[in-house]
Amino acid sequence: MAEMETLGILDEIQALVCDKLQVVSYKWLSRNFLVSSNAAKRLLQQFTEKHGSELEVVYSVSGWLKNNPSVYHIRLVSRPKLPEAKGEFDDNCSVHVYSVQVCIPKDPAALWNAEFVQAEELFKQPPTVVNCLRDNRFCGVINSFVKRNPEATSVNTAFLQAKSAGAPSSFRNNSAHQTDTIPLPQHKKIQQSSPNINLQSPNVVKDIKSESHVAGARDQGSKPSADKEKDPELPATKKIKGASGTGGSLASMWGRASTKSNPISATTEISDCAPNSVATAEAQIFARERVENESSDDDGENVKFKRASNGEGSRKRRVVFDFSDDEDECKDAVSLASPDPPKSKSFINPQESSKSAVLQKNNLNFVEQNKDDLMVKEETNIESKKLFTKESVVSNDKESGIFSSDKIESCIPQNDAVMKDEVINAAPNSPKRKKVFKTRIDERGREVTEVVWEGDEAEKKPDSSTIKKSDNGSVNTTVNRPSTTKKSPAIGGTAPSNPAGKAGNRKAGNKDPKQGNIMSFFKKV
């Protein structure tokens, strides 16, 4: 029986080497056919005796050199050079077949490739799977004291572990299929579920799994997410803290005042805005920052939030170029997102606007992030929010990080007009007036953040243009609150905007039809 199997293996080796031109090393053989390395060496020896004449064989010679007995050498030699190499070694050197191949590659490292690809495949399996790479079962020397704990030592590390484990595959996936959008929604979903983890994790896992299978994406994201039920709380809480910490003061009040779920739902909703946002580096950066913040022990919440806003800001800038430099066009751009329930919309803006408010800080901070953050790069198109659920389970993949970036990003391509629309729609349903930040790009390409009171839906759109022109450099938002709704957007809008921008606004021609342009006076003349 064993002989038959041996013959079968030998035939397979023959096929691999001759037809597929693969380098078959003893380690590759042992892992592929699940035999111990010593057995694999014997198999290769048998194979070379049978078929070796037409193939190249590489031997490994290890032992002490004759002329330098204090140095232990391990050398790979091809068959023709074997006798010579053996002569240099002591008599009791060990020789065995290392690999068989059709021809010896010019670069010796190519001998290693097939083996490494196999090791990588085994490595990328979910951490709970014990395979021959992980338990070293085919080795000649075993160590019974080695213990492996896939959950690692802490929740955080497990979180990161799965994340990074998921990274290569998802990374590959993304690079392979640029337009593969499925992993993203999967991640997004996971992200959002963070606050509600405990309740719905099983469902989430299932959904994610099915999604990933459907998508054809590797299912690494899904499995680790199942393990990370403890983690979802962390990102959720951190997110909230971040919102309160770094956003504008008003946004922070908002963050603290609202319930825990609000920011999360807000962010989740954001993704609904733009189904077809283009993946950019900022998404990854934000995701990476999220990952990093969750993983590191630093007080990264505020930083994370800041960086998120940075990323968003730069994304915003890019978006401006994508659409047009003309501000009118920006205003008139139609939202590609399907309308969201107004209530949820209202939550989005503080989050977003607060982020954008903090924009200016440091665009390039994220670049110095840990290199180890294997962030998934391209976020392909984000699917519409139908894939979006509020189920829990935070995935520890990078993908989950990406999700958050996607959320933001999805909103960004939509111009402020869109956001305003949403806010306007949301306003009537809100029980009380809430201050909301909106950011826009004015006609000079600068970012203008406006503070808008909900409940002023009617005035918002027209007022947005007037806001720019407003001369009130220093906006006293507190004054606005008791004032009429009409006034507040005008005044509030200028508060966060760049004073230079405002000056520019004043100088540049204002294209708002409703308000007269001071330059028009001169033009007529």
Next chain:
Amino acid sequence: MAAMEVDPVNNHLQRKQSHYVSLDENFMIQKETYRGQQYSQIYFARLDLMRTLIYSLLPNWKPYLPVCTVLDLEEGKQCIIVGTLYKDMKLKPSILDEYSKERSATPLVKPHNFTHPDDYLILEDESGRVKLRGTVLSPSVYVTGNVVALHGKATGAGDYLVEDILEAGLPPQLELPYKSEEDKYVVFVSGLNVGSNSSNPLQFQLFVDHISGHLGDKKVQSIAAQIVQVVIAGNSVEVPRGLLNGQNLASKDQSRLSEPIKEVDILLTQIAAGIPLDIMPGPNDPANFSLPQQPLHRCLFPGSATYNTFRSCTNPHSFDLDNVRFLGTSGQNIDDLEKYSEANDKLAFLERTLRWRHLAPPAPNTLGCYPFTDRDPFLMESCPHVYFIGNQDRYETRLIKGSEGQVVRLICIPRFSETGTAVVLFLVIVVELEKSRMPCSQFWDPVQLMTT
């Protein structure tokens, strides 16, 4: 296909075990804060501790001489002063000059020697400083940061003419245990530089296969089964520096950044699955820059960090293995000494640091260092039995002896990516004469991997 059990299970060799105790707490920075602390505090801590030490040695050296502070020096009177050496170097690069000349990101400085015949030494204690003269004290040997005691007298010119010098000397050493029945190996490797052009993955794979016991016949594998510890002394990964210039990273560049560390993780998994592994950060690794470098984060190694054999350690790293004390760094301290002083070979630098009882005297002057306020972690409290330095050009080793019977094995670990050489330390203790015990790490087997 079902697994073919050609080998009976009980034919496997069992790996030897050993008792490991980590002594890295001294090098861990628990709460890293930068509240504006100055480096004077670490200097003061160093001076304080070492001066106490040296005072205790003075009675054995020259008890008849009075000890005085720098300000109390009287002209012509023989006395002893204790303080920190400062070396005034003409060629020492100044950051302000570099900044004014070019404001781009600093390229890797080519390490060359900054010594100059005109360098001179100054001794400084908390009261003042005095320039040192004399032929006994050679400025090319010493660096800023040494704490020494000097015997001499003040001259009329305001200098101090040195007649003799006392260093702290080797710290006390714990006795070695008796000979153990089993022969055990410890493998040192450094400078893997995965991701660089010079690294050959096949070489490292052969190394991994050998130490884990895949390669070779039964005899070779039985040797491999005696390896009880692997120490990777820094520079495991080389990140493409061109990507880190502050620009946004394109997606494909991000993969280039992370591929090397992922490859290292796969390879380390193969090691950690069988042998206890210590990995130290090095100058090129994704760890902090200033000494003591903190352990590489576990999230960098998602595959290997799951093993209980995997330990991420600080740089410098100290541990006890079967009561044999090891101490080593990834090479930054010795490389810095090489830039600012001269010696015949690298091992001379190692010996000097031992005799000065300080791992990195140039920290924080020329070697980046965390601004400790209350202690100096680089002071050696006890003498190691094995002292290793990673990322050197060649493999070198020597056995040195101290004045109180300390014996230390010094090892320079070569860069694996360039030489393909790892160092195997054979832990055998021989009882020599009934009275003294010395570590017999004489049988050295550097493992050299070569491919055709």
